[in-house]
Amino acid sequence: xxxxxxxxxxxxxxxxxxxxxxxxxxxxxxxxxxxxxxxxxxxxxxxxxxxxxxxxxxxxxxxxxxxxxxxxxxxxxxxxxxxxxxxxxxxxxxxxxxxxxxxxxxxxxxxxxxxxxxxxxxxxxxxxxxxxxxxxxxxxxxxxxxxxxxxxxxxxxxxxxxxxxxxxxxxxxxxxxxxxxxxxxxxxxxxxxxxxxxxxxxxxxxxxxxxxxxxxxxxxxxxxxxxxxxxxxxxxxxxxxxxxxxx
Numbered sequence: 001x002x003x004x005x006x007x008x009x010x011x012x013x014x015x016x017x018x019x020x021x022x023x024x025x026x027x028x029x030x031x032x033x034x035x036x037x038x039x040x041x042x043x044x045x046x047x048x049x050x051x052x053x054x055x056x057x058x059x060x061x062x063x064x065x066x067x068x069x070x071x072x073x074x075x076x077x078x079x080x081x082x083x084x085x086x087x088x089x090x091x092x093x094x095x096x097x098x099x100x101x102x103x104x105x106x107x108x109x110x111x112x113x114x115x116x117x118x119x120x121x122x123x124x125x126x127x128x129x130x131x132x133x134x135x136x137x138x139x140x141x142x143x144x145x146x147x148x149x150x151x152x153x154x155x156x157x158x159x160x161x162x163x164x165x166x167x168x169x170x171x172x173x174x175x176x177x178x179x180x181x182x183x184x185x186x187x188x189x190x191x192x193x194x195x196x197x198x199x200x201x202x203x204x205x206x207x208x209x210x211x212x213x214x215x216x217x218x219x220x221x222x223x224x225x226x227x228x229x230x231x232x233x234x235x236x237x238x239x240x241x242x243x244x245x246x247x
Contacts, residue, residue, distance in 0.1 A: 019120055019224060020231035021177035024167050024196060025145075026063075027126035027136060029183040029203040031112075033103040034094060034128075035062065041093035045086065046077040053077065062205050063184030065127050065157025066090070087129070094128075095135050102139045105203070107219030112144055118224045123167040125180070127151035127158050127187075147171050159186045164194035179227045181219075188213060197230050 028034045039058045046053040057076055061069040070083035070090070079086060115122055124145045126133055129152040137148070147170040149163050156162045168175045180191035183203040191198040192212045199222065200207045200215050207213070214236040216222050230236060 018228045019118060020179045020227050021173040022121045022123060022146075022168070022171050022179075023115055023227055024123045024125050024164060024178055024180045024191070025112075026180070026182045026184075026187045027124055027133065028128055029062065029105075030181055030187075030201060031105060031108045031124075032098075032136060033105055033203070034098060034132075035204050036103075037094040037097045038090065041090045042073060044093070045089055046073065046079060049077060049079045049081075051077040051079065059205050063127065063158055063182075063186030066129060066151050068157065091129060091131055095132050098132065098135045102136065105201075105219060107222065109140075111219050111222060111224075112140065114224050115227075116141070116144060120224065120227075121146045121171055121173075123147040123149065123171055125149045125163045125167050127163070158190035159193070161190055161193035161195075164191050164196050168194070168196070176233075177231055179231045183207070197233065199227065199230050199236075 025031055028038070042058055042061070043053045057072075061072060066087045067083050070086035073079050073086055074081065074083060112122065122145050124133060124137075124147070126149070128150060130150045133148055133150045137145070147167055149167050149170075151157050154162045154166060164175070164180060168178060175195040176197065178196050180196040180198045181201065182188045182191055182198055183201055184205055185207050188198050188200055188207055188210075192210070198213050200213050201217070201219055202215075209215075214230045214234075216236070226236070
C-alpha cells in the first residue's frame, strides 16, 4: 500500500450510526510502545557528544514532529549535527529495534482486528517518518490501514492540525464523525485542532482534560461501539467494553 494514498473504496464501509466513520491512529506510544527505543536513542546520541540527556528533556519531545525534536536535541544536548542527520541517527536506532520486536500496547492489536472485521476504515497518523512506519506496517495485514500519513510527508507536524486534516481528506470522511486515538498532549492537540473527537489513552506523559477529549486507561477497555460513542460526540472518562448479552 503506498503511503499517503487512500485504498480503493471498501464494500464494507460502515453504515451504522453506532460506528465511527473512521479511526485515526497515532503510532508511537498508542499502538506500539516505542518510547523506550526513542529515549535510548536520544540518550546514546547526546552522550556520544559529551552531553547528558535528562528524562525531562526526553519527555518534552514525546509526540512531536521529528525535525522539531532534532532541533531541540541540537540545542539542548548540545549535539553539533544538522537536524536531518540527528533524525537519521534516531530513526536507524528505533527501526533496528522495531524490526526485531514490535512492542504492542495492550489491546491495540485486538482493537485493530475488531475494526477491520466491522468494516471501519483506519488511518495511521504518525510523526515518525516513512522508514519507521513501513517497519511497523510489515507486522500487520496489508488492509489494516487505508491511509498512512507520516511526519516526513506533511508540511507541519503535530501539534498542528495538518496531519489529521490530511488523513480525513484522503479517507473522504467528515472529521467530526471520526475518532483519533492518541497518547500525548501534542498528538491530542493536533487531532482536536482538526475537529476530530479524540480518545486519549495516556502512556508516558499525562494529558490534561479538555474539549473533545475522552479518556481510557487502556485500549483493553475499548471496543468498536465505544469508539462510535466518542465519534457521536459523547465524552467518556471511563470507556468500557460493551457487556455481552446475558442468557
